Amino acid sequence: MVKTGIIGMGIRGQMYAESIEQNNQASVEAITEVNNESLEKNKEKFNTKGYKDYKKMIDENDLDAIIVATPDHLHKEPVIYAAERGLHLLIEKPFSNSVSDAEEMHNVISKNKIKCLVAFENRWNPPFVAVKKEIESGNIGEINSINSRLNDTIFVPTEMLKWSKNSTPGWFLFPHIIDMACWYNNKDVKKVYAVGTKKKLISLGIDTYDSMQATVTFDDGTNAVFTTSWILPESMPLIYDCKFEIIGEEGALYIDLQDQMVKHAGKSYKHLSTIGTSINGELTLPPTYMLNSFVDSIVNNTAISADSEAGLKNTKIVEGVHRSIKENKAITID
Known part of the structure; x- marks a missing residue:
């Protein structure tokens, strides 16, 4: 089971959580959300632990992967923090809105030999x-x-x-x-x-x-x-x-x-x-297929094409x- 934490519970974070609920190889172990109302709502909706600080979420839980679903300009710090702890990453596009930040993220991801999928969902x-x-x-x-x-x-x-x-x-x-x-x-x-x-x-x-x-x-x-x-x-x-x-x-x-x-x-x-x-209650969204591919790559140790190099x-x-x-x-x- 790929134990997953999600950082950012806006539209995309909730969609990823819904997709994970339908994947029998993954689970939502914890979420991070800075908005109190959204945090409480999504804790209840997905029956999971909730945090306002992503570092605390990562440090207090035995996770395999992190989904970074924060706004465009807020990817770098959680990506590096998770990568340095050996957690696989699914990162919303754009990978970063700064080349220097993207290079630093890519180098840390490569150094720690983790799997990274950038959400080029098409x-x-x-x-x-x-x-x-x-x-x-x-x-x-x-x-x-x-x-x-x-x-x-x-x-x-x-x-x-x-x-x-x-x-x-x-x-x-x-x-x-x-x-x-x-x-x-x-x-x-x-x-x-x-x-x-x-x-x-x-x-x-x-x-x-x-x-x-x-x-x-x-x-x-x-x-x-x-x-x-x-x-x-x-x-x-x-x-x-x-x-x-x-x-x-x-x-x-x-x-x-x-x-x-x-x-x-x-x-x-x-x-x-x-x-x-949705067909028979199952999501058929491109991001759902993408997330399933990410989970499969972790479970089966297969390569990812839309990786941090593509993101950079x-x-x-x-x-x-x-x-x-x-x-x-x-x-x-x-």
């Missing part, structure tokens, strides 16, 4: 997995270019994330689609150029970017273009809109997560989110995006 998302298999089959030939956009409605930075001022759509959304491009292309990014807009959210008292656009160049000379925004109107069919286009030398592939096959017409027109629909590379690219915007020039990625 590697377990059926449409993206189907495309990966199609690329590997050779049916579209070598990838020539990639175009992708991932947007959220304005509900996300204004209501859902109380800490959005400490993040950007680049840190919150780009890691997903940039990881997919690297996973598909299997190439390293060498250069990035980006632009960004600050207007709408600043007018609402939230000092962060509304949108960002980035062009990255891979080491084989091919390019990918990424667009992200989190100020879409709340009338959108879903809270997010993700499109992906992969153009190969012999064909092309297209992903549209906005259209999930079911549409509802009534007082308003909306799409139903079918990816992740991703952080270097996304930090490069932000540097490019600030410095108004192309940035070389080491």
Whole structure:
């Protein structure tokens, strides 16, 4: 049994706890949450021990793994504390929003030879997995270019994330689609150029970017273009809109997560989110499949692809995006 502690019981932490409850090889032994109301609610909900201090949780329990589900900018300290004690780690994306912090985290994880999975959940998302298999089959030939956009409605930075001022759509959304491009292309990014807009959210008292656009160049000379925004109107069919286009030398592939096959017409027109629909009471979410893979890797001692090295590379690219915007020039990625 993989005895697990969870740090951060927001939307993601609760989802991971629910997923663990359905995994017969893992258990939620303890949780950490700084909000008193949330801590008490989730202690009762998951029938587990609760702490406000993650160090105390780790020190007082015989744990095998830790899930770090804190906000983007609060990953480093709990990751290092857990890694130094030999605990396996599942870390929310982005791995870090600082390259220096990400390098330190990666070095400690590698030194202690623990398993680490960075939550690039689309590697377990059926449409993206189907495309990966199609690329590997050779049916579209070598990838020539990639175009992708991932947007959220304005509900996300204004209501859902109380800490959005400490993040950007680049840190919150780009890691997903940039990881997919690297996973598909299997190439390293060498250069990035980006632009960004600050207007709408600043007018609402939230000092962060509304949108960002980035062009990255891979080491084989091919390019990918990424667009992200989190100020879409709340009338959108879903809270997010993700499109992906992969153009190969012999064909092309297209992903549209906005259209999930079911549409509802009534007082308003909306799409139903079918990816992740529970069946027979069981979760079918990509993050659930991802967590199950993490547990399996611990139980069976198998390798993880979305590891701390992938997380570090991703952080270097996304930090490069932000540097490019600030410095108004192309940035070389080491």
